[in-house]
Amino acid sequence: MFEKAKIRVGNTVDFEHEFKDDDDVVISIASPTTLSMHLRKPDGTVVTKTALLVSDGTDGKLHYQTLVADLDVIGDWTRQFYVKLASSEWTGNLFKFTVHRKLA
Numbered sequence: 001m002f003e004k005a006k007i008r009v010g011n012t013v014d015f016e017h018e019f020k021d022d023d024d025v026v027i028s029i030a031s032p033t034t035l036s037m038h039l040r041k042p043d044g045t046v047v048t049k050t051a052l053l054v055s056d057g058t059d060g061k062l063h064y065q066t067l068v069a070d071l072d073v074i075g076d077w078t079r080q081f082y083v084k085l086a087s088s089e090w091t092g093n094l095f096k097f098t099v100h101r102k103l104a
Helices: none
Strands: 013-018 034-040 046-050 061-065 075-084 089-090 095-100
Touching: 013 075, 061 075
Parallel strands: none
Antiparallel strands: 013 061, 034 046, 034 075, 075 089, 075 095
8 A cells, every 4th residue: 555645855846726715606806916825934034935826816826846955954844835916915824734754
């Protein structure tokens, strides 16, 4: 039996988020002034990365694909997306994940 895939130090991972309002309706994030993803490392350091729209933004989706050097510490991490539009800003939910050691 195989174990579920784990995120490991140095992996590239495509994180995606969909912004919705309290009524579960998609929020258009077209024409943003800022798209970012914050990564909180196990030691509490926060690193901000530039995110990208998945399409034209009307679907409320953005993503960030980590670079090999991004996930550089073993332990519990937190990620959160942020969008700023001309007249509003949105902060996504906090999502926790664990980065595991490599075997070699």
